[in-house]
Amino acid sequence: MNNKIMLQISTFKQLLQRDLYIFHQSFLHKLKIALCWILLSVFVTKLFLPSMGLQNFAPFIFISSVISYGFFIAMHNAIALVEDITTDQAILYELTLPIPQWIIFFKFALTTMIQSCIISVALIPFGLLVLMDIHAFPHFSYGKFITIFVCSSIFYGSFSLIFTTVLKNMHQIDNVWLRLIFPMWYLGCWQFQWKTLYNISPILAYLDFINPMTFIMEASRSATIDPVGSLPFTFCCIMILIYASINCYIGIYWMKKRLDCL
Amino acid sequence: MQKFSLQLHVFLKLLKRDLTVFAHSALDNYINTLSWVLLSLVVYQFIMPKMGWIYAGDFLLVSCVISKAFFGIMDGVTSMVADLDGDKTITYDMTLPISHTLLFIKIALSNAIYTFLLSLFVLPAGKLLLWNYIQLPHFNILKFFIIMTATSIFAGFFSLYIIGTTQSIMQIEDVWSVKLFPLFCLGGFNFTWKIMFQTTPWLAYLNLINPVMYMFEGIRSATLEPSISLPFWICISFLLIASIPMGYIGIYLLKKRLDAI
Numbered sequence: 001m002n003n004k005i006m007l008q009i010s011t012f013k014q015l016l017q018r019d020l021y022i023f024h025q026s027f028l029h030k031l032k033i034a035l036c037w038i039l040l041s042v043f044v045t046k047l048f049l050p051s052m053g054l055q056n057f058a059p060f061i062f063i064s065s066v067i068s069y070g071f072f073i074a075m076h077n078a079i080a081l082v083e084d085i086t087t088d089q090a091i092l093y094e095l096t097l098p099i100p101q102w103i104i105f106f107k108f109a110l111t112t113m114i115q116s117c118i119i120s121v122a123l124i125p126f127g128l129l130v131l132m133d134i135h136a137f138p139h140f141s142y143g144k145f146i147t148i149f150v151c152s153s154i155f156y157g158s159f160s161l162i163f164t165t166v167l168k169n170m171h172q173i174d175n176v177w178l179r180l181i182f183p184m185w186y187l188g189c190w191q192f193q194w195k196t197l198y199n200i201s202p203i204l205a206y207l208d209f210i211n212p213m214t215f216i217m218e219a220s221r222s223a224t225i226d227p228v229g230s231l232p233f234t235f236c237c238i239m240i241l242i243y244a245s246i247n248c249y250i251g252i253y254w255m256k257k258r259l260d261c262l
Numbered sequence: 263m264q265k266f267s268l269q270l271h272v273f274l275k276l277l278k279r280d281l282t283v284f285a286h287s288a289l290d291n292y293i294n295t296l297s298w299v300l301l302s303l304v305v306y307q308f309i310m311p312k313m314g315w316i317y318a319g320d321f322l323l324v325s326c327v328i329s330k331a332f333f334g335i336m337d338g339v340t341s342m343v344a345d346l347d348g349d350k351t352i353t354y355d356m357t358l359p360i361s362h363t364l365l366f367i368k369i370a371l372s373n374a375i376y377t378f379l380l381s382l383f384v385l386p387a388g389k390l391l392l393w394n395y396i397q398l399p400h401f402n403i404l405k406f407f408i409i410m411t412a413t414s415i416f417a418g419f420f421s422l423y424i425i426g427t428t429q430s431i432m433q434i435e436d437v438w439s440v441k442l443f444p445l446f447c448l449g450g451f452n453f454t455w456k457i458m459f460q461t462t463p464w465l466a467y468l469n470l471i472n473p474v475m476y477m478f479e480g481i482r483s484a485t486l487e488p489s490i491s492l493p494f495w496i497c498i499s500f501l502l503i504a505s506i507p508m509g510y511i512g513i514y515l516l517k518k519r520l521d522a523i
Contacts, residue, residue, distance in 0.1 A: 033439040040447045047461050048453040053316035174337075178294040186301050192309045200308055 011099045012107060019111040023118075030073075030115075031122055038065045038123055042130050059136035059225055062127045064190045067148065067220040068213065069123065070116025070156035075181055077112045078163030079173060086169050091259070101261040105161060105252045113157030117149060137224040144223035144233055151240045152216045158244040159212075161251025165258060188213025193221070195229055212243040265359075272360040273368055280372035284379070292383055299326050299388050307395050320396050323388040324485045325451045327381050328477045331413045332446060334377035335421040340434055342369065342421075346519070347431045353520070362522040366422060366513045374418025378410060385485075398485050405484035405494055412501040413477045419505040420473070422512025426519070449474030454482065454490050476500045 023030075042065070046058035084090050094104045128136070167176050188211045189197070198205035208214045219236035227233065255261075284291075303326075307319030345351055355365055385406075389396045428437055448465075449472055450458065459466035469475050480497030482490060491497075516522070 033435060036439040036443060040444055044447055044453070047465075048457055051457040051461060052453055053314040054310075055314060057313075174294055175290060178297050182298060183301055186305065192305065192313055196309055196312045200312065 074160035109157035112160040117153040158247035165254035189217040331381035338373040370418040378414035409480040419509035426512040426515030
């Protein structure tokens with residue numbers, strides 16, 4: 001019994017190591033791409049948007065962009081997995097290994113979670129350089145900040161499974177992108193506060209609770225910019241973890257179904 | 263003369279084939295565009311003004327038209343790069359009685375028409391969605407069609423340049439991040455060139471070589487208060503002139519890559 005468990009742990013560890021080795025090789029490239037998107041957005045927001053009425057908006061956009069970047073990493077990984085499932089099916093080899101099949105999917109989520117966490121954290125010093133001349137994060141709390149980074153990464157990892165099951169083939173990328181990812185990200189309080197939405201329409205604001213991105217964005221701002229104007233931090237973290245558990249459970253179930261697993 | 267009419271005939275047939283392919287996925291494309299326009303408009307019309315944003319949805323709506331025109335080329339670019347990287351079905355087109363230059367111009371035109379048809383839909387869709395909120399009192403339909411045409415022509419030839427400079431499908435992500443997004447982000451999706459000039463004049467002058475900036479400024483000049491934008495005809499002239507080197511470089515690189523005559 002012990003031997004079997006040891007073998008499974010060892011296999012899991014080896015597979016995870018392999019994924020992280022592949023990630024390690026492309027880390028700088030991925031960071032370069034992330035920096036292009038995020039630094040340019042923050043730069044433009046800092047320099048030009050104050051004249052359009054959005055004063056001191058750059059820290060807001062910076063923290064929203066950094067915390068939500070994992071969402072796009074999840075999508076990227078899901079696309080890669082769907083491409084594999086619809087072509088070479090290299091994943092079938094992993095499913096034959098002496099390890100419960102659900103662990104293979106859990107490993108996929110865990111890899112995405114680690115990648116998301118590493119890339120997002122690596123973005124922070126570069127963003128702070130752009131914002132160094134302004135007092136960007138007056139209410140910065142290290143504890144809360146680390147907590148929300150971990151919680152959001154757990155969510156992105158689990159959500160990558162949902163992406164993979166929703167995306168049936170490569171032709172649907174645009175549809176999934178514009179009908180699922182963009183609405184979740186854009187309406188998930190990326191560039192506005194939940195409180196502002198509540199002042200405009202309480203019904204829509206409460207409906208926005210269906211969107212887990214709302215809790216991620218609000219918690220990140222609660223940990224850095226404005227703890228009073230954001231949703232309560234602990235409540236957001238609990239909601240994110242609940243959503244992550246549901247996603248993980250449903251995602252693994254759907255993946256097993258899709259790949260005819262036992 | 264007969265040779266020319268034959269080439270023209272093949273050219274038109276190929277263009278028609280491309281448009282038929284577009285028509286097959288048109289519904290999906292329009293639904294996706296509608297979803298994106300609706301969300302962007304609702305956020306910028308109702309929520310962002312409460313955050314301090316001084317312009318309403320109309321400013322963003324016209325920016326969305328250009329965004330669609332600019333990013334719309336990526337559908338054609340991706341499938342073309344994937345083809346060059348894989349099956350190379352273009353080699354069949356290259357055996358047809360049509361000069362290779364004309365064949366590549368056909369690709370540019372086909373992308374231009376595709377992006378024109380998609381982006382043309384954005385403004386009426388936005389108007390229909392937020393009828394009373396979108397006023398556009400300075401809207402000039404003639405100028406609007408002219409800037410749309412110039413934008414699409416530039417986008418079409420720019421797509422040739424992108425195809426020519428992208429070696430494999432693995433580089434598509436780099437194209438988005440390193441080439442398109444900087445041009446788009448500094449091009450003025452949510453600010454004007456004049457605001458850029460007031461804040462950082464050196465960057466504003468540098469940005470005068472960014473064609474996307476002329477797209478945004480041109481459409482604002484045709485639809486919003488003209489005084490907030492650069493002169494309309496300067497934008498049109500720049501876009502049309504900039505299309506020439508883009509097309510030239512793109513065709514040159516494609517001919518080299520495909521060993522074309």
